[in-house]
Amino acid sequence: MPYINTKTNTVITKEKEIEIKKKFGKAIELIPGKSENWLMVSFEDHCSMYFKGKSDDSMAFVEVKLFGSADSGAYNKLTAAITKILKEELDINPDHIYVKYEEVSNWGWNGSNF
Amino acid sequence: MPYINTKTNTVITKEKEIEIKKKFGKAIELIPGKSENWLMVSFEDHCSMYFKGKSDDSMAFVEVKLFGSADSGAYNKLTAAITKILKEELDINPDHIYVKYEEVSNWGWNGSNF
Amino acid sequence: MPYINTKTNTVITKEKEIEIKKKFGKAIELIPGKSENWLMVSFEDHCSMYFKGKSDDSMAFVEVKLFGSADSGAYNKLTAAITKILKEELDINPDHIYVKYEEVSNWGWNGSNF
Numbered sequence: 001m002p003y004i005n006t007k008t009n010t011v012i013t014k015e016k017e018i019e020i021k022k023k024f025g026k027a028i029e030l031i032p033g034k035s036e037n038w039l040m041v042s043f044e045d046h047c048s049m050y051f052k053g054k055s056d057d058s059m060a061f062v063e064v065k066l067f068g069s070a071d072s073g074a075y076n077k078l079t080a081a082i083t084k085i086l087k088e089e090l091d092i093n094p095d096h097i098y099v100k101y102e103e104v105s106n107w108g109w110n111g112s113n114f
Numbered sequence: 115m116p117y118i119n120t121k122t123n124t125v126i127t128k129e130k131e132i133e134i135k136k137k138f139g140k141a142i143e144l145i146p147g148k149s150e151n152w153l154m155v156s157f158e159d160h161c162s163m164y165f166k167g168k169s170d171d172s173m174a175f176v177e178v179k180l181f182g183s184a185d186s187g188a189y190n191k192l193t194a195a196i197t198k199i200l201k202e203e204l205d206i207n208p209d210h211i212y213v214k215y216e217e218v219s220n221w222g223w224n225g226s227n228f
Numbered sequence: 229m230p231y232i233n234t235k236t237n238t239v240i241t242k243e244k245e246i247e248i249k250k251k252f253g254k255a256i257e258l259i260p261g262k263s264e265n266w267l268m269v270s271f272e273d274h275c276s277m278y279f280k281g282k283s284d285d286s287m288a289f290v291e292v293k294l295f296g297s298a299d300s301g302a303y304n305k306l307t308a309a310i311t312k313i314l315k316e317e318l319d320i321n322p323d324h325i326y327v328k329y330e331e332v333s334n335w336g337w338n339g340s341n342f
Contacts, residue, residue, distance in 0.1 A: 003175060003212065003214070021167065039166065039167075040163065040173065041163065041164040042163045042164075044162075045162075047270055048270060050249045052264060052265055052266070053250070072341065075336070075341055076341045079339065079341050080340060083338070094338045095337070098229065098231065098337055099341075100231070100332055100334075100335050100336070101332070104214055104215065104216070105215070106215035107212065108189070108193030108211075108212065108214070113193050117328070126276075131276060135281065136281070150280060152280070153278075153279070153280065154279045154287065154326055155277065156235060156278075157276040158275070179328060218330070219329070220329035221327070222307030222311070222328070222329075223327075224323045225307065226307055226308060227304045
């Protein structure tokens with residue numbers, strides 16, 4: 001039950017989007033017990049965004065939400081992986097990428113909660 | 115002070131939107147002390163989304179945010195209600211719907227926090 | 229590492245957007261240790277939103293996410309400031325503005341977590 005949303009001020013072509021979701025589907029395995037089998041992914045491109053008061057450079061705000069929790073080492077590895085993917089695919093500089101984690105206690109699927 | 119955001123890859127017509135927000139306004143009463151009187155609702159349709167690596171089927175990611183907390187039984191009932199509403203109104207299969215809860219400690223309205 | 233997202237059903241012109249982000253960059257200093265130097269800001273305007281079942285009036289849902297935590301007094305001051313800014317710049321009534329806080333334990337930047 002992980003979910004990853006990527007918000008960016010740059011444009012994501014359909015080709016890039018497919019490449020990124022494929023790589024995210026692999027990267028999520030860095031969190032023990034998680035896989036693409038339960039992963040939902042969404043993209044918001046061309047957003048109005050500012051970092052340090054400026055909007056000239058490409059930037060991204062990535063939110064990873066997951067049922068339960070994991071240790072900080074796993075999150076750290078996932079941050080490295082997600083950052084690398086966004087640098088490779090969208091050429092966003094790592095120092096313009098935030099990756100934020102949310103551990104969720106109540107999460108529903110198929111009409112009832114886990 | 116509850117808030118429900120629905121993110122989906124399908125289209126929500128204005129008629130459907132009004133129907134869904136009306137039903138959400140009723141469903142939120144499943145959480146003790148909450149009602150449409152304090153409910154804010156938002157919709158994001160036609161989003162770029164993938165579940166299990168695929169984007170062919172309709173899907174939704176629903177976020178329920180509320181001030182304070184409730185017991186897991188109430189959340190479970192709300193998940194059932196929201197899932198039913200999205201199946202009825204948008205024909206999204208329940209196994210393609212995530213409903214995620216966030217309990218919030220600091221929440222402001224009208225210029226100051228509760 | 230703070231982040232502020234503003235979601236509203238009204239329109240935000242580029243001029244207003246720049247004014248708001250400038251004021252947010254100052255307001256964030258109400259949280260000890262935070263400044264525009266680490267602030268990411270995003271805007272979503274013209275959203276489909278309802279408050280108390282109605283969509284006729286302008287409204288906003290503001291999410292403030294920050295690494296670590298602060299005391300509730302600081303959050304309260306920031307709510308007052310953000311509400312004032314949105315009233316001034318977008319003429320949204322304070323009783324149609326929610327400001328919600330999320331304290332984050334795992335937050336990555338530049339490829340690794342803080």
